[in-house]
Amino acid sequence: MSLIVQKYGGTSVGNAERIRRVAERLIATKKAGHDVVAVISAMAGVTDGLIKLAREMSAQPSEREMDVLLATGEQSASALTAMAVNALGGKAISLTGAAAGIVTDGVHTKAKIAHISPRQINELLAEDYIVIVAGFQGQSPQGAITTLGRGGSDLTAIALAAALKADDCQIFTDVDGVHTCDPRVVPDASKIDEIAYDELLEMAGAGSKVMQSRAVEFAKKFGVGFEVRSSQKDVPGTKAREVTPNMEDVVVRGVSLERNQAKITICGVPDRPGSAGAIFAAIAAANLSVDMIVQNASGTGTADLSFTLQKDDLVPAEIMLTRLVPKLGAAAMTATTGVAKLSVVGIGMRSHAGVASRLFECLGAAGVNIQLISTSEIKIAVVIDETELDRAAQATHAAFGLAQPRPPSNTAPT
């Protein structure tokens, strides 16, 4: 008897009909001879509706009360799913995060899971129940309801799979896996069968939002293999796992795109310790997130510093920096919208040179101008004009031979 943890996102339980389909799948999995634990998100739209209500009550609602409020979304979706399973002849029971034994560090709205006491779940599994756990939540050691941050149901599923020593963890979503690129942009983009945790993290951080990053990090830390797959179609998805030797044969796993970016460049920043610190401390204090940060020293005692951020965060960042830049003694600031980020990701590039040159050459050949470049061990990201993103994506996807079947140009030499 194997144990499978299945997680269903908000779209998968978005209405009665979809909940019923989830219930059918749970029953089928159970009938196939598995023990089943399901983690359920709030029905699509419910969390946003609750947040809207909270904002009507308070410009800055207390985080503790936000947790009490938002946890109800997953709680009700879990109960409804259990009802659906029972109505279809299955045997299900729903548990809140607290009842499932999920204990957090107690930090409201972004709690970390401290530990899981799976006793009650194990007892219910032994009684042949399909156990349905409300995602996104746990309780502090003092018993306060705490939530795990947006997308936290992914983390609930991965952590339960680890605590229960599950044989499989399936993340059901409205896409059928992770693709080599966005299929709406690159029609011959193909589903990736296997992906390394680090690759998925870079793809997720770069806009392929199929999973919460913290959940992937948790899976990596505890070696929990999982599969991202479609809740609508019964087809294999993408399996995320530890790196295996043959995974490194593929130099570039995929191309990730992120739109709606903005760029701020501060020119002539005095080249002395603390300048960059002052800028990003101010940005963090304003609760704005930056993505790429690139600095070039000019050799004349000043540096040019650029960073990207979400387009919506540009105006508050500009307002704040307009005051700060003169104090720093910097020369000027320019803010640009209409930019986008393209990243090529692959653990294989660690050991294979030439990825950067191939990327830059293909973009050049496509007539795409590169504004910023940033690299990590397994990623090269460029910022380009948003109007050129589709063309750049198609050219890059082709240059690295990512369409199926893969030509030998994207595999390592033997």
Next chain:
Amino acid sequence: MSLIVQKYGGTSVGNAERIRRVAERLIATKKAGHDVVAVISAMAGVTDGLIKLAREMSAQPSEREMDVLLATGEQSASALTAMAVNALGGKAISLTGAAAGIVTDGVHTKAKIAHISPRQINELLAEDYIVIVAGFQGQSPQGAITTLGRGGSDLTAIALAAALKADDCQIFTDVDGVHTCDPRVVPDASKIDEIAYDELLEMAGAGSKVMQSRAVEFAKKFGVGFEVRSSQKDVPGTKAREVTPNMEDVVVRGVSLERNQAKITICGVPDRPGSAGAIFAAIAAANLSVDMIVQNASGTGTADLSFTLQKDDLVPAEIMLTRLVPKLGAAAMTATTGVAKLSVVGIGMRSHAGVASRLFECLGAAGVNIQLISTSEIKIAVVIDETELDRAAQATHAAFGLAQPRPPSNTAPT
């Protein structure tokens, strides 16, 4: 420092603006020097919406899952109210029923409160919080979410007032108290200042649905005085309490009306033990509620048995009894809709004769035909044609001198 428990119903927290008004009142009560515990119902419409969702999932959803589902309505309304108090400069914290220490007998959808451990509430009060408790719910000794039945927030408030030894318990609702009759029918109906628990029970059972009956019974058992008052207007309401000698001076406290009734009469029921039992066992098994039951033995070995029920329950009752009546050897069955119930209620009638005759005479003078009569120690109820109900109510209200100021005819002779 006195402690006040305030309960707000679903209409009182029906939207953001109303929740803000509740928050203002809580803050004002706190500023007046009281400790404040608030019990909050689900926002109007939310519970019905959740029930509708559950019915979409299952014709007969499990009671355990219904509790998990429905408890979210009060939980979210409590969090929103706490946010509103905090936004207005107060200091509030919300607690689920479980966190408030409310332990039930574990019977799903109609749990009884077993005991309350008010430690956490007392600690929070000592830290100067306005403590906001989700109504209608508690947890079983095993930690399962259990709800107290429709209207259960009233019970939460009364039980907390008892456990906390509160100085006052205020039930805020969308009416400004209990009236001598429905003001839409009897324009000179007046608000009752003081009412005995038993009178309120009979009024509530007879259609003046201002409070859940179980809550009133609990208040009576533990001697918890409470006040039913308006959440919209800041005016005194109706105080429910133990009988005091001068309360008995008023023979009739009010006239209660109930529409949408139906009546079933079974004629020629063999006058032997078990006949009535068989009928009502079948009705209870079909989950139908009956109200009045009247039986008259004819002296010829058979009896005529009549009972009333909600109009909506008539068809299932008829279907069921059509099969049963021949088996019992009864002669015939007739079912009537378009009837209504009128009750006069007053603890004073225990010690004062003549109430029945005055009621029947006044109805006769008004040309209203009485179909059934039933009495309790403090109530006389009649079933009449629904089209005659308004005229009957006006005549009765006048006959017992219930309009303000009260004429001496309705007070006991001194």
